[in-house]
Amino acid sequence: MFIKNHSIYLLSVLLVLSCTSESEKLESALQSISVQDIQARIETLASDDFAGRAPSTPGEVKTINYLAQQFKEIGLKPGNGESYFQEVSLIKIYADKSMVFNISNGKKKLSPEFAKEFIGGTPQIGDYIMVDNSEIVFVGYGINAPEYGWNDYEGLDVKGKTVLMLINDPGYATSDSTLFEGRTMSLYGRWTYKFEEAARQGATAAIIIHETGAAAYPWGVVQNSWYDSKLYLEDNMFLKSDLQLQSWVTTECAQKLFDLAGVNYNEISVSASKRGFKPVKMNVTASVSIKNKVEYAKSNNVAAVWPGKDKSDEYLIYTAHWDHFGVNPAFEGDSVLNGAVDNATGTAALLEIAEAFTKLAKQQDRSVLFLAVTCEEQGLLGSEFYAKNPLFPLEKTVGVVNIDALNILGKTKDMTITGMGKSNLDHYAVSVLEKYGRYAAPDPMPEKGGYFRSDHISFVNAGVQALYLSRGVDNVEHGKKWGMEQTEKWIVENYHKPSDNYEPEKWDFEGMIEDLKIYFEVGYLISNAK
Structure with a gap:
């Protein structure tokens, strides 16, 4: 009996030490994800200076150069040879x-x-x-x-x-x-x-x-x-x-x-x-x-790599679309569609998570590609182009984590897995959420077709496992009904409109920061999975 109990005790101690050791490995990385950093990055990307981040415009030039410079300063390598850019050839057809x-x-x-x-x-x-x-x-x-x-x-x-x-x-x-x-x-x-x-x-x-x-x-x-x-x-x-x-x-x-x-x-x-x-x-x-008025245009995906250690030829991809709708004179007054939530937040998240990976006490096994794609708002064109012209073999891509619009409404008990049950990556999100005392929930509004409306689907169509993890609705302070109402209200009032502005005085960043840590830990688990 003593030996049996002693064995159980030793196993418990080893598990605690293992968890403690894992937490220590992540501590510096998690601490690097801060309100100040994410605010500064969103503010820049959603500023009028970037003119709504429309593809193939001066706004794109500023956006992609900013992202490339940020990735370089963080310490990531270019994802396309010596370049951070993957050129996407486009046809632009103007409305008559x-x-x-x-x-x-x-x-x-x-x-x-x-x-x-x-x-x-x-x-x-x-x-x-x-x-x-x-x-x-x-x-x-x-x-x-x-x-x-x-x-x-x-x-x-x-x-x-x-x-x-x-x-x-x-x-x-x-x-x-x-x-x-x-x-x-x-x-x-x-x-x-x-x-x-x-x-x-x-x-x-x-x-x-x-x-x-x-x-x-x-x-x-x-x-x-x-x-x-x-x-x-x-x-x-x-x-x-x-x-x-x-x-x-x-x-x-x-x-x-x-x-x-x-x-x-x-x-x-x-x-x-x-x-x-x-x-x-x-x-x-x-x-x-x-x-008809037609132009041949160029846009760019932005790709940066944090190399892995033991399985560096295998890749996990984080995706977020950097583009929005630019300037539309049809809107009276403010005609710049800054796309602060959609998707300056997700693009800024790529930078935050990339920086967190560089702070790890021990380098992850697989390489991590941070891919800011163009033309999502035009029909997922940037991600479709990458899936057809991958910088790294798709058969060596173990998974994709897609980020499209972060939580601005405060802490939630849940996070949403859009298309829950369609990917074998779901359990990584479930595991990390449980660690934070939270739960994974299916899309609360599946009738809106969200599973087919963001960039992960381009990879799914190409046979790559993808996780579309996004903000929850079960608000810690106000409950699920309130969260649903506020989400719907935001869509009606701000989705694809000039009013999608960066408003730090109105946004609650506490939930956003915890969600970012979860995105990071999910990717960390996948990048080290056996």
């Missing part, structure tokens, strides 16, 4: 705000007002783009998903036609858990997928009907994203397609279109979410002419 978009039934005509009722542009590079009396077909949700037994295009030839479709997917519309992923938006609910599928099907034009709940953001977000210009990777699928127009219309405009066609909008929208739905020929046509 004078374009005339007409919908006709032969007797009456509907001409929606640009930006107010409809918005969009061409993905093609010709000087003059024309769609002439293209037959409009309502294709429900515009989805072809064999694994779900769903094909809105079945038996339909849309070559030369304009496809009209709803945003999100039937699971969201019906809350039916047997359809797609129920209320959780699937890949097929994303606007990017819908335009791509329309192109694959051979359509001439595509129109998405906006609805705030289903899209997960108000019309103003769509306006801002499409009002000035759109960026595409130089090698993109649309150039090889016949798709001449990508566009959105408001719900109100869609109702007018359906009235013009003599079709009941509400009834047909409901039927589109049921199995067996058949496309509806609207007996109206779409016409548009676009004077």
Whole structure:
């Protein structure tokens, strides 16, 4: 009995000593993560001097040079040979705000007002783009998903036609858990997928009907994203397609279109979410002419490496997008979209975490790549480019930790794993959160499709394990209901608007700092995992 108890005692002591030793290894690193540092870095990145950090602008030059200089001063090596930059070749297509978009039934005509009722542009590079009396077909949700037994295009030839479709997917519309992923938006609910599928099907034009709940953001977000210009990777699928127009219309405009066609909008929208739905020929046509202005542009991902020790040829990647929307004169008064929360905070986090790794008492086993990507706001283009053109082999990339918008509302009991259960990296986050007396929670608003709206998904699509860990909502002081309400309030009032400013007098940094330490410790565990 004595020997047994003594053995248990010795094991307990060894465990305590092991934990103590591990804590000592991390102590200097964790102490380096400070309110003063993160504030200074966010303030710089979100300043008017950086002009909203739009790709391929003077604001980009200032942003990427600042990041490269910071990484260099911290002590990280360039991630691309002798350079901190990975050049991304782009096509920039400006919106033709004078374009005339007409919908006709032969007797009456509907001409929606640009930006107010409809918005969009061409993905093609010709000087003059024309769609002439293209037959409009309502294709429900515009989805072809064999694994779900769903094909809105079945038996339909849309070559030369304009496809009209709803945003999100039937699971969201019906809350039916047997359809797609129920209320959780699937890949097929994303606007990017819908335009791509329309192109694959051979359509001439595509129109998405906006609805705030289903899209997960108000019309103003769509306006801002499409009002000035759109960026595409130089090698993109649309150039090889016949798709001449990508566009959105408001719900109100869609109702007018359906009235013009003599079709009941509400009834047909409901039927589109049921199995067996058949496309509806609207007996109206779409016409548009676009004077195209195209530029070939360059942007940059910023890459910096902290080398590992025993497994230095293997990599953990931390990602955050540095870009935002620049300056938009359509906003009266303050027209600079500084993107303080989205995503100056996440970009500053890369610098904080990088510095913490340099303070470790013992170097981690694997190398850590800090990757600040461009063009997330344009459709995850920077991360897509990296995944197709990796600086380090993807088969040697053990995982990705993505950071997109930090917590400004104070300490929470939880942190969110968006896409919880989809990655084998989840348990690292769960373990670290438990150490801090906190818990991991799934996305509280899965209907918004967050899993498909940030840069980790580019790596997932390339077969790399990725963890999208983000701020929690279960506020320590005010509770979960308050946290949800405040998060939703912030989205409505500030998301992709000039009001997303750095406001230290309003922000609570205590939760942000603890979250940063958790991000660091999660990466530390992954970088040393056996």
